[in-house]
Amino acid sequence: MNKFIVPFSDNLIFVNGGFISTVRSIPNYLRFLSTSSTATPNASTALLSEEEEAFDLTSHVIQEKDYLKKSPNGGLRVLDLIDQGVLEPDGKLYNQLLNKCTQLGKIKEGKLVHNHFLKSRFKHYMVIQNTALNMYAKCGCLDDARQVFDKMPVKDMVTWTAMITGYSQNEKPEEALVLFPEMLRAEMKPNHFTFSSLLKAAGARTDEREGGQIHGFCLKYGYDSNVYVGSALVELYCRYERMNEAHFVFDGLVDKNEVSWNSLIAAHARKSEGDKALRVFQRMQRHDFKPTHFTYSSIFSACASTGSLEQGKWIHAHMLKSGLKLIAFIGNTLLDMYAKSGSFDDAIRVFDRLVKSDVVSWNSMLTAYAQHGLGEKTLDHFEKMKKTGIEPNSVTFLCVLTACSHGGLLDKGQYYFELMKKSNIEPDVSHYVTMVDLLGRAGQLDRALNFIEELPIEPTSAIWGALLGACRMHKNMELGAYAAERVFELDPYDSGPHILLYNIYASAGKWNEASKVRKFMKEIGVKKEPACSWVDIENSVHMFVANDDNHPMQNEINKMWGKISEKIKEIGYVPDTSHVLLYVDEQEREVKLQYHSEKLALAFALLKTPPGSTIRIKKNIRVCGDCHSAFKYASLVVEREIILRDTNRFHHFYRGSCSCGDYW
DNA sequence: TGTGAAGGGT
Numbered sequence: 001m002n003k004f005i006v007p008f009s010d011n012l013i014f015v016n017g018g019f020i021s022t023v024r025s026i027p028n029y030l031r032f033l034s035t036s037s038t039a040t041p042n043a044s045t046a047l048l049s050e051e052e053e054a055f056d057l058t059s060h061v062i063q064e065k066d067y068l069k070k071s072p073n074g075g076l077r078v079l080d081l082i083d084q085g086v087l088e089p090d091g092k093l094y095n096q097l098l099n100k101c102t103q104l105g106k107i108k109e110g111k112l113v114h115n116h117f118l119k120s121r122f123k124h125y126m127v128i129q130n131t132a133l134n135m136y137a138k139c140g141c142l143d144d145a146r147q148v149f150d151k152m153p154v155k156d157m158v159t160w161t162a163m164i165t166g167y168s169q170n171e172k173p174e175e176a177l178v179l180f181p182e183m184l185r186a187e188m189k190p191n192h193f194t195f196s197s198l199l200k201a202a203g204a205r206t207d208e209r210e211g212g213q214i215h216g217f218c219l220k221y222g223y224d225s226n227v228y229v230g231s232a233l234v235e236l237y238c239r240y241e242r243m244n245e246a247h248f249v250f251d252g253l254v255d256k257n258e259v260s261w262n263s264l265i266a267a268h269a270r271k272s273e274g275d276k277a278l279r280v281f282q283r284m285q286r287h288d289f290k291p292t293h294f295t296y297s298s299i300f301s302a303c304a305s306t307g308s309l310e311q312g313k314w315i316h317a318h319m320l321k322s323g324l325k326l327i328a329f330i331g332n333t334l335l336d337m338y339a340k341s342g343s344f345d346d347a348i349r350v351f352d353r354l355v356k357s358d359v360v361s362w363n364s365m366l367t368a369y370a371q372h373g374l375g376e377k378t379l380d381h382f383e384k385m386k387k388t389g390i391e392p393n394s395v396t397f398l399c400v401l402t403a404c405s406h407g408g409l410l411d412k413g414q415y416y417f418e419l420m421k422k423s424n425i426e427p428d429v430s431h432y433v434t435m436v437d438l439l440g441r442a443g444q445l446d447r448a449l450n451f452i453e454e455l456p457i458e459p460t461s462a463i464w465g466a467l468l469g470a471c472r473m474h475k476n477m478e479l480g481a482y483a484a485e486r487v488f489e490l491d492p493y494d495s496g497p498h499i500l501l502y503n504i505y506a507s508a509g510k511w512n513e514a515s516k517v518r519k520f521m522k523e524i525g526v527k528k529e530p531a532c533s534w535v536d537i538e539n540s541v542h543m544f545v546a547n548d549d550n551h552p553m554q555n556e557i558n559k560m561w562g563k564i565s566e567k568i569k570e571i572g573y574v575p576d577t578s579h580v581l582l583y584v585d586e587q588e589r590e591v592k593l594q595y596h597s598e599k600l601a602l603a604f605a606l607l608k609t610p611p612g613s614t615i616r617i618k619k620n621i622r623v624c625g626d627c628h629s630a631f632k633y634a635s636l637v638v639e640r641e642i643i644l645r646d647t648n649r650f651h652h653f654y655r656g657s658c659s660c661g662d663y664w
Numbered sequence: 665t666g667t668g669a670a671g672g673g674t
Contacts, residue, residue, distance in 0.1 A: 028667090095665045130666040137667095161667045196668035230671045240672095262670040269671085297671040332672050364673050398674050419666095491669065 079640065093124045093129050102135040108134050130158050137166025139412045151215075157188045165197040173201035190217070192226040201233035203239035211236045223269055227255040234260050238267030243276075258292050262280060266298040274306030281315070290320065293329045300333035307536060307618055307645070309341035326350070328358040339368035342616050342650055359390050364401035370478050371649045373660040375407020379416075394425050401431060405438040406649055408663045413438040440470020441663075443629035445479055461491035465500075472500045480504045495526045533601040534618045537608045544600040552606065560603040565661055568633035576626040598627045598644065606638060619646045622664070 012536060061100065067132035078097065079086040101110030114132045122128060128151050136145035149155070149163045160183040165174035170258075190198075195218045215233060218224045224233065230253040235245035242619040250256070250264055263372045268277035281299055284291065292406035295320050303312035316334060324330065330370055331354045354361055362385045367376035383402050385392065395551075397420040404413030406555045417435055420427060427435075429581035441449035446466050452459050464486040471480030484501040487494075498521045504516035521527070532545045546549070550558060565573075575594075598619055605615040623646045635642050645652040652659035 089665095092665055099666085126667085127665050132666095134666065156666090158667050163667095165667060191667085193668045200669065225667095228668050233669090236667060257669090259670045264670095289670060292670085294670045301672065329671070336673065360673050362673095367674060395674055402674070589670090 011538060027558065030081075051495075054534060059587065066188070083655075089120065089122070091125050091128055094120070098128070098131045098135050102131075102138045105133075107139040107141060110139065126152070126154055126156060126159070130156075130162055133159065134162045137162060137170070140170055142166055142170055142172065155186070156192060157194070160186070160188050161191070161194045163647060164194060165199070165559055168197040168201040169206075171204070171578065173204040174318070175260035177205075179459075180214075180359055190221060190223075190225045195221070195223050195226075196232040198229045199229070199236045201589065203232075203236040208242075209242050211240065212559070225254055227253070227257050227260070229261040230255065231257065235263040235267075236264055238270075241267075241271065245269065253268050256287075256289070258289055258295070260290065261289055262294040262298065262489070262624075265295055265302075269298040269302035269549065271306070271544070272302070272305040274302040274308050277302035278308075278311060289563070293324065293327070296324065296330045297333045300337045302339035302377075304333065306339045306541075307341045307616070308536070309536065309616065310345060312337045315632060325355050326353055327355050328361050331355075331357070332360045332364050335364050335368070339364065339371065342366060342645055342652075344372050344652075357390075359393055359396065363393075363395050363399055364591075366396065370399050370403035370406060372652065373406055375403045375409045375412075375648060375663070378403030379409075379412060382416075392423070392425075394420075394431070395591050397425060398430055398434060400605055401434040401438065405434055405441055406664065408442060410434075410438060410442040410444070411528055420516075426604070429457070429460050429462060432457070433466045434502060436466040437470065440467055441473060443474050443497075445470060445474060445476055448480065459495070461487045464490070465494075465497055467499055468500050472504050475507065477504055477506070477508055477510070492524055495521070495528050498526055501527055518657070529620065531597050531619070531621050533597040533620075535601045536606045537605065543605060544597040546597045546600075547595045548597075548600075549595075551600070551604070553607065556607055557600055557603045560607055561599055564603065564606070564634055564637060565630075568638045569655065571633060571636065573633040574629055590603060595623060596627050598623060599630065601630065602634065602642065606640075612639065614641045614643060616643045617645070619644060620644050622648055623651060628658065628662070628664075632658055 011168040078087065078093075082089045087093075094113065097113045098117075101107065101113060110132075114135070117123060117128060117132065124603060129148060132147050133152075136142070144324075145163065145166045145288060147161065152159060158285050160179065164176045164179050164183070167173070176197065180190070180194075183194070185422070195214065195270075199211065199218070200215045202214050205211075215236070217225075218233065220514070223229045229549040230249070233249045234246050234253070235543060237243070246264060246267060250260060253260060253273070261280065265280045265284070268274075268280060277299060281291070281295065281458060284295070284648055294317070299315050300312060303309070308652040312370070319330070319334075321348060321565075326334070331350055334346050335350040338344070347365070351357070351361060351365045362381070366378055366381055366385075369375075369381055380564065382392070382396070386395070397416060400416045401413055404410070404416065411433070417427070426655060431642075432452075436448050436451060439445075439451060444506045445467070452463055452467065455463070468480055471483055481504075482503060484497055487497040491497075498517055502514050504572075505511075505517065530545050532543055534541050536541050536542075543617060549558075565578060598617055601617045602615065605617065611617060623644055628651065631642055631653045632646065633656065635653035642653040644653065649660065651664070
């Protein structure tokens with residue numbers, strides 16, 4: 001493991017892993033700051049809404065000043081009372097008022113209080129100036145905060161830190177980092193507050209040297225063992241996706257708290273490392289730390305990404321026992337986990353039990369309906385949402401349009417696209433892609449092309465890709481080739497469009513053209529992602545790749561599929577060999593079909609799960625037409641519900657039919 | 665009387 005080297009001079013800056021660079025003076029440090037900037041969300045006011053409803057500046061002051069009880073008016077009555085000479089203000093009062101405005105995000109009132117303060121005899125009080133600066137920064141008014149900062153003739157360490165924090169928390173990491181050397185030049189000594197904000201800022205940028213340098217300063221000033229700074233360091237290395245370093249810093253922390261644990265769990269969740277996230281979660285409890293909203297939110301998100309339904313259910317039970325309320329903060333990820341793992345009914349139950357839902361909860365539910373092919377139900381849900389007064393946003397409309405596209409609801413899709421524009425929500429690329437998909441799937445290929453040509457933006461590869469997909473579906477070779485060319489001009493290295501074009505040619509028997517596509521792919525070095533399926537059995541994931549016969553139970557799997565195949569043929573299944581897009585004879589095509597990864601996964605699941613239980617399979621590409629047909633018959637023969645999640649949506653096979661109504 | 669770190673939907 002690498003050691004951290006402590007710099008003992010301002011002229012030397014070291015980072016994790018050893019010496020990176022020598023900086024002779026502080027201005028040189030600035031050269032390390034590149035210009036790109038990445039955003040970090042700030043959710044500090046997430047749980048304030050109930051208190052906000054009860055906003056009343058006066059009532060806040062009343063608690064401490066009895067004579068104000070006689071003044072029933074709220075809001076800025078306090079300022080009037082000062083003007084009328086009824087109330088003699090002191091510095092503490094201005095601070096209280098400014099802080100209350102900060103806490104409730106009441107910037108308009110805050111500005112009035114600030115202006116009043118500037119006319120008062122306390123206007124030179126640095127502490128109150130700091131409070132005002134902090135108020136502007138917390139409310140996202142960075143220009144106002146900066147104005148306060150620039151006008152302050154005397155600044156202390158809190159002034160500098162509040163400004164740095166303001167930038168850090170408002171997605172201006174570069175500005176935060178630039179201020180640090182200035183602060184040092186002004187001979188201010190940074191403290192643990194300064195470092196936690198600087199580390200957050202550094203974590204939002206791509207140049208890892210910056211974070212390393214700040215880490216060096218933390219060590220130099222002796223703040224690395226502070227619990228806030230330590231957690232920020234863990235988070236920094238998580239943001240850089242350097243998990244070994246993150247664990248190394250974490251293990252070295254004498255003082256850990258929930259935040260340090262949550263950072264690690266969230267980072268593994270972001271990287272879709274569900275098993276690692278779960279391991280940290282279990283360790284956290286062994287060390288007697290209580291999981292918080294953040295912990296559960298991350299854990300459910302990790303389970304959603306890996307489709308670990310059983311583990312997710314176990315943690316859900318754990319959460320219920322802990323007594324934490326099902327607020328949107330956790331509920332939305334829990335809902336998403338159930339939806340993504342195919343437990344649609346559980347997703348609805350979570351939604352219905354949410355203590356307070358927000359626009360994300362509604363959008364998540366809309367997504368769940370849309371992905372399960374329930375077009376009309378998605379639209380009902382959307383109408384219900386509007387009645388509750390929750391404002392739809394651009395994601396809401398994307399969910400609605402996706403539902404229309406997947407459900408074949410052409411007219412309704414067009415209606416909602418217009419409604420979106422009328423609601424002053426500007427469509428973005430994702431909406432345009434969905435509209436092309438909607439028109440294309442419905443077979444309106446010319447209209448889809450027309451739509452693209454009239455777009456107010458330059459069409460992207462995703463937009464042309466949607467048209468290409470539709471051409472594959474409707475076997476339109478000429479337009480497909482045209483769309484493919486546009487995609488290749490914009491993004492030649494994505495394998496998907498090449499495969500689509502190959503499939504268009506191959507399914508039409510145009511083997512010369514098809515082989516040209518293969519040749520072109522080889523020339524530019526694009527490789528086809530192998531098709532694979534997963535099935536989760538007894539807490540372990542089993543993966544199957546098409547035509548792969550390396551599984552230890554391969555013989556049993558083949559025998560099982562052989563049995564199923566015979567039975568489904570008896571009731572009408574006919575292998576559709578047009579889905580084997582290889583230049584091979586008919587008999588070999590049928591053999592190829594039976595080794596499709598989803599069929600192998602299904603046969604294995606039938607061997608390993610009790611009769612009657614639901615089978616859940618995941619696939620990395622769209623299900624093929626033959627497998628879709630075979631699964632419908634299989635669900636009848638084996639009397640099981642089979643849920644298949646592919647890249648686009650869910651298919652629920654039950655009693656011989658599929659929830660998608662064969663439209664996908 | 666003032667300053668800090670952790671989560672989510674297509």
